[in-house]
Amino acid sequence: MSARSKRNQPVGDMFPGMPDLLGKQPPKAVEGEHVARTLDEAIARSSEILDDALSVYPVVGTYWLSSGGNDSAIVGHLLRDRYDAVLHVNTGTGIPETTQYVRDLAAAWGDTLHELHPKNSYRDLVLGKVIASTGPNAGKRAVWKGFPGPAGHKVMYRHLKDEPLMRFRKSVVGDQGRTRKIAYLGGMRWGETERRFRNAEAIDQDGAIVWVSPLVHWTDAHMREYRARHRCQQDHEHAQHRLCFDGALPLNEVTEHIHMSGECLCLAYGKPGEPDEIEFFYPHAAAPMRELEREAEAAGIKACRWGQKPPSEDNDAAPAGRLCSSCVAIPGQDDLIDQWRNSGLITPEQHAAFTREAS
Structure with a gap:
């Protein structure tokens, strides 16, 4: 078992209705937060966090x-009557079926959907066409060139995800960020990765944005029990996205194939x-x-391979962006690959092979 699993996760699966908690108190948990909860108690706490x-x-x-x-879907399903609209950042790099799933779900639930797009495209970033607009290199140098590795993740996150969200925030509050704020509901959990365990907070105010993570205290066992309770498990031809009955928890079919949402394929x-x-x-x-x-490659850019760490690049130890749940470092990809092994998506032998290949 990995250090992350020993530190953060309970041992084994829990029976429905049993309380569960992380194996160690998260550094940013509020006083009294680190307690064992049943799923229903975890749900009640989620509502309290938003309140x-x-x-x-x-x-x-x-x-x-x-x-x-799928984690994001639980946030929306749990709090369907408590948000004003849905935001989806279409990075321009993702799998189209995922964006269509978000559109379908918003339509099925009668939600207003704001589909956000970055100002600068991934293609222009890779080809070095995005010139710095601030700082000592303003108007002189590209903010990035080549396919990103870990060191380029912050640049990609800032341009592809953060910038559209900040622009939307400005469209709502204008220049009144000190007195007017908006809340963004995300699916961050302490039990996801070591980085999330160290850095996630239930409520994190940053300027005019209040980042709220209603599921921050949920364990993997809580997530599994919630899915089992609300997702259609009948042996029949499922409706689109498994919306087989009113109140059904939806499923993005992309996640069944690649075990992630696929909404951003920068592959830093x-x-x-x-x-x-x-x-x-x-x-x-x-x-x-x-x-x-x-x-x-034709432009002579050295980092010309998608999903490969650029030559001579050191790993970036900075935390992944707020919305990048599966962005973890190589070598090892410890957080993500350990999760796959622990959840049964890969065998111990495959886990060992992944680890050897990455090291």
Whole structure:
């Protein structure tokens, strides 16, 4: 068992209705937060977290951030009557089926959907066409060139995800960020990765944005029990996204194939073989990246391979962005690959092979 699993996760699965808690108190948990809870108690605490956020920070809008992932779906399902609209950041690099899933779900639930797009495209970032607008290199140098590895993750996150969210925030509050705020509901949990364990907070106010993580205290066992309780498990031909009955928990079919939402394929923290896996299931999503590889190579860019760490690049130890749940570092990809092994997605032998290949 990995150090992360020993530190954070309980041992084994829990029976439905049993209380569960993380193996160690998260550094940013509020006093009294680290206690064993049944699923129903965890649900009640999620509502309290949102209540607390809205009482401390009166906001002009509450928005569910839907990535298309299964954890994100639980946030929306649990709090369907408590947000004003859905936000989906279409990075331009993702699998189209994931964006369509978000659109379908918003339509099925009668939600208003704001589909956000970055100002600067991934293609322009890779080809070095995005010139710095601030700092000592303003107007002189590209902010990045080549396919990103870990060191380029912050640049990609800032341009592809953070910038659209900040622009949306400004469209709502304008220049009144000191007095008007909005709430973003995300699916961050302490039990996801070591980075999330160290850094996630239930409520995190940053300027005009109040980041709220209603599931921050949920364990993997809570997540499994919630899915088993609300997702259609009948032996029949399922409705689209398993919305087989009113109140059903939806499923993005992309997650069944590649075990992530696929809403961003910058692959700054790509694991060995990940581009090939994506190409196998979704060749139409990989095709633009393969074409971009050829463009980058023709332009003489050294980092011209999608999902591979650029030559001579050191790993970036900075935390992943708020919305990047599966971005973890190579070598080892310890957080993600350990999760796969612990959840049964890969065998211990496959886990050992992944670890050897990455090291």
